[in-house]
Amino acid sequence: MNPQHEPAGLDESTVEHLAATLRRRRIELADAAGVRIGQGQVVHGLTTHMWAGVPVPAVQCHAAVDPLRLTPSAGPVTCRRCLGRGRQEQTQVPGQTALEM
Numbered sequence: 870m871n872p873q874h875e876p877a878g879l880d881e882s883t884v885e886h887l888a889a890t891l892r893r894r895r896i897e898l899a900d901a902a903g904v905r906i907g908q909g910q911v912v913h914g915l916t917t918h919m920w921a922g923v924p925v926p927a928v929q930c931h932a933a934v935d936p937l938r939l940t941p942s943a944g945p946v947t948c949r950r951c952l953g954r955g956r957q958e959q960t961q962v963p964g965q966t967a968l969e970m
């Protein structure tokens with residue numbers, strides 16, 4: 870009867886904990902010019918996806934990546950796929966509006 874070991878996996882408190890972790894990570898990344906994936910050399914553009922109503926940091930080239938593996942980088946963005954997409958998305962720089970106020 871340990872609530873920490875819900876067999877369903879994603880019980881409400883787990884989702885809330887994950888959501889809080891993802892929100893915090895997005896705030897940590899919000900000021901970064903770009904993000905690296907783990908120890909990778911490539912700097913990706915940062916964007917935001919919605920996951921279960923929570924804004925989650927993601928890379929612009931839509932590489933499938935665990936958001937918790939993203940680390941902030943001073944840039945510049947070197948991922949060619951991110952740069953290609955960036956031109957269309959420049960008007961809505963993610964995460965930089967509300968957080969800088």
Ligand SMILES: [Zn+2]
Binds near residue numbers: 912930931949950
């Ligand atoms: Zn990229």
